[in-house]
Amino acid sequence: xxxxxxxxxxxxxxxxxxxxxxxxxxxxxxxxxxxxxxxxxxxxxxxxxxxxxxxxxxxxxxxxxxxxxxxxxxxxxxxxxxxxxxxxxxxxxxxxxxxxxxxxxxxxxxxxxxxxxxxxxxxxxxxxxxxxxxxxxxxxxxxxxxxxxxxxxxxxxxxxxxxxxxxxxxxxxxxxxxxx
Amino acid sequence: xxxxxxxxxxxxxxxxxxxxxxxxxxxxxxxxxxxxxxxxxxxxxxxxxxxxxxxxxxxxxxxxxxxxxxxxxxxxxxxxxxxxxxxxxxx
Numbered sequence: 001x002x003x004x005x006x007x008x009x010x011x012x013x014x015x016x017x018x019x020x021x022x023x024x025x026x027x028x029x030x031x032x033x034x035x036x037x038x039x040x041x042x043x044x045x046x047x048x049x050x051x052x053x054x055x056x057x058x059x060x061x062x063x064x065x066x067x068x069x070x071x072x073x074x075x076x077x078x079x080x081x082x083x084x085x086x087x088x089x090x091x092x093x094x095x096x097x098x099x100x101x102x103x104x105x106x107x108x109x110x111x112x113x114x115x116x117x118x119x120x121x122x123x124x125x126x127x128x129x130x131x132x133x134x135x136x137x138x139x140x141x142x143x144x145x146x147x148x149x150x151x152x153x154x155x156x157x158x159x160x161x162x163x164x165x166x167x168x169x170x171x172x173x174x175x176x177x178x179x180x
Numbered sequence: 181x182x183x184x185x186x187x188x189x190x191x192x193x194x195x196x197x198x199x200x201x202x203x204x205x206x207x208x209x210x211x212x213x214x215x216x217x218x219x220x221x222x223x224x225x226x227x228x229x230x231x232x233x234x235x236x237x238x239x240x241x242x243x244x245x246x247x248x249x250x251x252x253x254x255x256x257x258x259x260x261x262x263x264x265x266x267x268x269x270x271x
Contacts (some may be wrong), residue, residue, distance in 0.1 A: 018238060025245075027240050029253070032253050032254055035251060036257035037257070053193070060189050064182065064186040161223065161228065176196055176212045177200075177209055
């Protein structure tokens with residue numbers, strides 16, 4: 001189980017892992033369209049940069065603890081990952097509520113629509129990831145580390161780190177370049 | 181290796197954040213985009229272990245194809261829409 005991912009093209013799980021990788025790459029194209037829309041329609045949005053930095057560091061740490069979970073203390077590290085992911089969502093919630101309270105809703109202009117779509121869909125991915133962590137931990141506690149559970153562990157780890165990969169670009173393009 | 185990737189990612193994130201407070205315009209866009217790309221490559225190498233994949237490197241090939249589609253999609257959208265914007269300018 002300490003085997004690094006995804007060099008598992010020789011065992012029975014390899015097709016699943018490759019298929020999951022294909023899904024992640026198509027998901028990248030979904031986000032690419034949102035980034036293209038944002039790039040075309042972007043305007044000045046009053047974003048909270050220090051908060052976004054905190055979100056980035058939280059999600060980065062969760063990506064690291066998720067990688068640690070694939071090595072040892074699965075339940076402990078995934079619990080930490082879950083809490084960090086939840087903290088990220090809570091911070092995003094406060095940012096969204098602040099924007100909406102100030103009258104900057106997605107109905108106001110195309111730029112805000114593009115922003116809320118991009119950040120919102122990313123938030124939905126985090127939510128799905130949190131759900132996957134809960135399901136995974138319950139399966140792990142029930143069945144132990146079988147081949148199927150190990151395969152799901154690798155998929156979950158890939159997914160969570162992919163979500164951080166998308167956030168790097170959201171942070172760079174939307175927050176650092178756009179909040180001037 | 182994981183820990184190295186984590187430390188490098190933190191440093192790159194902080195560097196990008198710092199640069200965004202002192203740079204503006206094209207310099208900001210290029211430097212921040214570059215730092216984000218470096219961080220993405222570090223993650224792919226150290227967290228996803230893409231370089232350690234045995235031959236034939238299907239995951240890498242799919243990634244490269246995705247990047248091709250991504251570049252066409254994003255640069256094409258920006259190109260067409262800025263061209264439209266230019267041609268429809270009221271002046």
